[in-house]
Amino acid sequence: VTVRDALNQALDEELERDERVFLLGEEVAQYDGAYKISRGLWKKYGDKRVIDTPISEMGFTGIAVGAAMAGLRPVCEFMTFNFSMQAIDQVINSAAKTCYMSAGSIAVPIVFRGPNGASAGVAAQHSQCFAAWYGHCPGLKVVSPWSSEDAKGLLKASIRDDNPVVMLENELLYGVPFEMSEQAQSKDFVVPIGKAKIERQGTHVTLVSHSRPVGHCLEAAAVLAKEGVECEVINLRTIRPMDIETVEASVVKTNHLVTVEGGWPQFGVGAEICARIMEGSAFNYLDAPAVRVTGADVPMPYAKILEDNCIPQVKDIIFAVKKTLNI
Amino acid sequence: MLLMFWFCLFFFFKASRVVVASRNYADFASEATFEIKKCDLHRLEEGPSTTAVMTREEGLHYYKTMQTIRRMELKSDQLYKQKIIRGFCHLYDGQEACCVGLEVAIKPTDHVITAYRAHGFTYARGVPVREILAELTGRKGGCVKGKGGSMHMYTKNFYGGNGIVGAQVPLGAGIALACKYFGKNEICLTLYGDGAANQGQIFETYNMAALWKLPCIFICENNRYGMGTSVERAAASTDYYKRGDFIPGLRVDGMDVLCVREAAKFAADYCRAGKGPILMELQTYRYHGHSMSDPGISYRTREEIQEVRSKSDPITLLKDRMVNNNLASIEELKEIDVAVRKEIEEAAQFATTDPEPPLEELGNHIYFNEPPFEVRGPNQWIRYKSVS
Numbered sequence: 180v181t182v183r184d185a186l187n188q189a190l191d192e193e194l195e196r197d198e199r200v201f202l203l204g205e206e207v208a209q210y211d212g213a214y215k216i217s218r219g220l221w222k223k224y225g226d227k228r229v230i231d232t233p234i235s236e237m238g239f240t241g242i243a244v245g246a247a248m249a250g251l252r253p254v255c256e257f258m259t260f261n262f263s264m265q266a267i268d269q270v271i272n273s274a275a276k277t278c279y280m281s282a283g284s285i286a287v288p289i290v291f292r293g294p295n296g297a298s299a300g301v302a303a304q305h306s307q308c309f310a311a312w313y314g315h316c317p318g319l320k321v322v323s324p325w326s327s328e329d330a331k332g333l334l335k336a337s338i339r340d341d342n343p344v345v346m347l348e349n350e351l352l353y354g355v356p357f358e359m360s361e362q363a364q365s366k367d368f369v370v371p372i373g374k375a376k377i378e379r380q381g382t383h384v385t386l387v388s389h390s391r392p393v394g395h396c397l398e399a400a401a402v403l404a405k406e407g408v409e410c411e412v413i414n415l416r417t418i419r420p421m422d423i424e425t426v427e428a429s430v431v432k433t434n435h436l437v438t439v440e441g442g443w444p445q446f447g448v449g450a451e452i453c454a455r456i457m458e459g460s461a462f463n464y465l466d467a468p469a470v471r472v473t474g475a476d477v478p479m480p481y482a483k484i485l486e487d488n489c490i491p492q493v494k495d496i497i498f499a500v501k502k503t504l505n506i
Numbered sequence: 507m508l509l510m511f512w513f514c515l516f517f518f519f520k521a522s523r524v525v526v527a528s529r530n531y532a533d534f535a536s537e538a539t540f541e542i543k544k545c546d547l548h549r550l551e552e553g554p555s556t557t558a559v560m561t562r563e564e565g566l567h568y569y570k571t572m573q574t575i576r577r578m579e580l581k582s583d584q585l586y587k588q589k590i591i592r593g594f595c596h597l598y599d600g601q602e603a604c605c606v607g608l609e610v611a612i613k614p615t616d617h618v619i620t621a622y623r624a625h626g627f628t629y630a631r632g633v634p635v636r637e638i639l640a641e642l643t644g645r646k647g648g649c650v651k652g653k654g655g656s657m658h659m660y661t662k663n664f665y666g667g668n669g670i671v672g673a674q675v676p677l678g679a680g681i682a683l684a685c686k687y688f689g690k691n692e693i694c695l696t697l698y699g700d701g702a703a704n705q706g707q708i709f710e711t712y713n714m715a716a717l718w719k720l721p722c723i724f725i726c727e728n729n730r731y732g733m734g735t736s737v738e739r740a741a742a743s744t745d746y747y748k749r750g751d752f753i754p755g756l757r758v759d760g761m762d763v764l765c766v767r768e769a770a771k772f773a774a775d776y777c778r779a780g781k782g783p784i785l786m787e788l789q790t791y792r793y794h795g796h797s798m799s800d801p802g803i804s805y806r807t808r809e810e811i812q813e814v815r816s817k818s819d820p821i822t823l824l825k826d827r828m829v830n831n832n833l834a835s836i837e838e839l840k841e842i843d844v845a846v847r848k849e850i851e852e853a854a855q856f857a858t859t860d861p862e863p864p865l866e867e868l869g870n871h872i873y874f875n876e877p878p879f880e881v882r883g884p885n886q887w888i889r890y891k892s893v894s
Contacts, residue, residue: 201687227687233717238676238710245680248665249617249694251687272670273677278874280658282650283894285665286874317872317881341875420879458886 183353185327186216189334190254192366194224197252200338203230203243204256204293213258214294214353240266240291244273247289247343254338257293260309260347267312274343275318288341292334295323295347296390296441297479297490306479308442310389313345314418314451320344320372321418325393327357329416332370340372347418349391375422377429381411384435384500387426387452389415392439392472392491399496408500418448426452427461436469437499439491444473467503472496537561538831542765548748548755548785554772558764562833565824568610568763569834570842572602572821575626577850578635579794582625582642586798590858591642594669595656597794598626603820604727604788605630607766608695612774617685619665619678620697622657623727623792627697631664635849639857647860651867672698672705675724679715682722682783693721693777695770701732703746712750712783719782723773724750726787727760733796734805747787760788761818791818866891 180188193200206213208221208231221229232239236257243255257263263270274287296308313321320342324330330348337344362368378393379400386396393414400410411429415421430436436456438449449471456462456469475489537559545553560568579599585591598605605626608618620627628638633649641648642656649659659667665681668674678696685692698708703726715722726746730737737744747755754776758769766788773784791814795802802811828834869881869890881892 230718233710233713235707235710235714237707238679238714241673241676241707242680242683242711242714245619245665245677245682246684246687247680248677249681249684251684268670268673269676273668273673279871280650280654281660281666281871282653283871283874284650284660288874320873342873 180327180359181354181356182324182327182330182348183214183216185331185357185359186334186348187218187220189331189338190217190220191223193335193338194220194228196366199250199252200254201228201230201251202254202256203232203239205232205234205258207231207256212256214350216353217256236262236265237269240269241273243289244269244287247274247287248277248285252288252338254290254292257291259305259350260293260295261305261307263291263293263309270313270319270343270345271316275316278342279318286341287343290334290337290344290346292337292346292348294350294353296349297474297486298350300481300483300486302481303478308440308474310347310418310440310442311447313347314421314448318343319419321347322372322416323347323389323418324416325352325390325414327359328363329370329414331359331363332368333372333416336369336372339369344372347390352391370416373417373420373422375416375425376414377411377425378414379410379412381409381433383408383410383433384437384504385411385413385426385429385433386437386439386496386500387413387415388439389418389448390441392441395491395493395496396439398493399500402493402497403500408504408506410500415448421451421455423452423455423459427456427459430456430461431464434464434466435503436465437472437496437503438469439472439496441474441490443476444471445476447471447473449473467505470499470503472499533832534562534834535832538827538833540764540827540831542762542768543759545765545769546747546757548745548750549752550754550756553756554768558768560764560827560833564610565828565833566842568606569821569824569828569839570846571606571630572763572824573843573846574635574849575599575602575605575629576821577846578629578638578853579625581639581850581854583794583798585639585643585854585857591656592644593655594622595642595798596623596796597798598623598792600793600814600820601727601729601760601790602626603763603766604760604790607763608725608770611767611770612693612695615663615690616692616774617663617665617681617694618697619668619674619681619694621671621674621699621702622667622669623699624657624659624667627664628659628661628667631661633659633661634853636853636856639853640860643857643860644862645857645860646863646867647856652863653867653871672702672707674698675702675705675708676711678724679711679720679722679783682715682720683718685721686719691778693723693774695723695725697725697727699732700726700728700730700737700746701735701740703749704741712753715783716753719780721777721780722783723770723777724753724783724785726785727790728787729790729792731792731796731805734800736805747785750783750785753783753785755785755787757787757789760790761820761823763820763824870894
């Protein structure tokens with residue numbers, strides 16, 4: 180099942196399950212979704228449940244948040260998270276902080292979702308990763324699926340969660356098929372928010388990642404296995420609240436840590452993981468400093484050769500692992 | 507026999523002190539009709555009525571409510587100067603007719619959202635004065651336990667109290683969308699000021715509200731100044747009631763509680779009939795500066811403020827109307843003043859003696875309906891428990 184279809188299933192199931200759930204965003208209805216995630220939903224549920232908006236991010240995001248405050252459960256799609264910057268005040272100041280400011284009297288059960296991070300050849304203004312920006316803010320939950328199971332389970336969990344959830348998808352993953360278990364095909368399958376998944380067991384080094392780079396980590400692990408290096412690959416699944424305990428337990432076992440992400444290095448997800456590892460019990464088990472593999476610290480260029488070298492590739496991960504293991 | 511005499515005398519005195527008003531009740535009119543200013547109209551064939559009927563009970567209620575807000579705001583001024591209230595404090599005195607006129611025109615099941623000059627609305631929507639003042643002083647008895655402060659007070663069907671200028675407008679349209687979605691004939695009053703009226707997100711909201719026919723009354727409280735900038739210096743068009751373009755609008759005398767009430771009833775009927783959004787501009791005035799940090803006289807003259815106070819004060823206007831039309835006596839209104847002062851004093855007493863929230867409160871309410879978890883403090887060893 181492709182990630183796209185998994186997301187579509189999740190939306191369909193949740194729209195059916197709870198009348199208060201509705202989807203709004205640009206092109207989500209009659210166009211079937213800019214990336215076809217909401218294909219068929221408008222035909223099935225109609226104008227009330229699937230709403231096309233004008234190109235007014237700040238306005239429609241605020242409307243979505245207000246609807247959530249008044250008891251609905253909106254899914255607010257950003258065509259890409261780059262456009263969410265126009266609406267970021269509504270996400271942070273209106274959605275994230277309201278439960279706290281109102282001492283728990285106003286809930287904001289909303290999901291903000293859409294593609295995040297680099298795509299292919301879309302250049303600087305359409306390639307930014309927002310994991311660090313949203314992950315920074317208390318009051319939000321931030322999830323970042325990799326596989327179809329992640330996508331479906333996390334979207335369902337996010338819609339059912341009574342809090343504002345930012346779901347950072349990845350455009351390049353939409354068309355990728357993944358195996359889905361029987362269990363994952365059920366209508367009540369949810370992936371818990373705040374729990375990481377160990378995608379591959381290993382003993383020599385811990386690779387922690389989220390979203391598309393998880394796939395690269397697994398590819399790197401396959402290559403390294405041939406050289407006798409067994410990588411433990413952790414798929415974070417959730418950026419906030421981050422499951423650092425799973426990472427710590429792994430580092431205690433492997434004594435080496437490499438974080439991998441698509442976003443920029445400064446103040447990124449990897450930086451946070453390293454800081455927390457230093458502060459916690461796993462520090463004493465590190466045999467080498469933790470290493471970060473990230474996007475290059477530049478706005479994304481267009482030319483293929485340049486773009487390819489701005490995102491973390493399998494070879495970059497392998498290089499980092501060998502450096503940290505000193506081999 | 508003598509005992510009976512003293513008994514009767516005792517009751518006579520007790521009765522006479524308590525029932526001054528009702529002793530004269532038969533002397534008052536039960537209601538009166540008033541001429542009110544005609545509203546300027548935009549894209550509307552007809553506007554609200556130019557006469558308003560007010561009963562004695564209504565008049566007394568409006569008077570008491572406005573006076574309570576007035577004195578509450580003045581008490582807040584005092585407490586702020588004593589540094590018992592901190593941070594931002596935006597006072598509403600002068601604008602009382604707006605929130606009171608609006609509240610009495612709608613139902614408790616309708617919804618209201620406004621910006622940061624919100625104490626009047628908070629009270630009108632049902633939060634007691636003591637909980638408002640205790641929130642301002644940051645105590646655990648505050649309406650949101652001291653977590654919000656002046657700009658973030660909430661209650662049922664009242665969504666604050668919003669600090670970011672203009673952000674509450676799309677929120678209000680969203681609440682209206684929920685009203686339409688649930689189909690219970692509720693509407694949302696979405697307020698903003700003359701300063702906020704130039705925010706882009708408001709125009710985005712006008713577009714969507716009109717497109718989707720949301721039951722939203724957009725209300726611009728035009729008090730002539732956005733912080734220190736007069737409307738002439740901020741807006742290419744100061745006809746705020748027309749700024750909704752394709753949305754019909756009315757310009758209303760915001761100093762007259764009856765004018766506001768009639769216009770709001772008109773607007774509410776419009777929305778409930780499914781015709782979509784409507785816009786009201788309330789022309790009003792604030793006596794205080796923008797906030798307590800602003801003396802309010804660098805961009806306007808004391809004469810101007812004094813002129814509004816003497817000619818257009820909403821409470822005085824109502825009082826004169828009631829007295830001149832035999833709806834109440836001056837003494838009776840004075841008694842209300844005394845009762846209001848007492849209520850405010852007691853509320854202030856509570857607000858200055860109630861303890862601050864316990865430190866444990868720091869971590870609470872990050873999330874809603876969530877099992878308890880830990881929140882990091884200023885360093886890795888300080889942790890707070892967070893419960894919903």
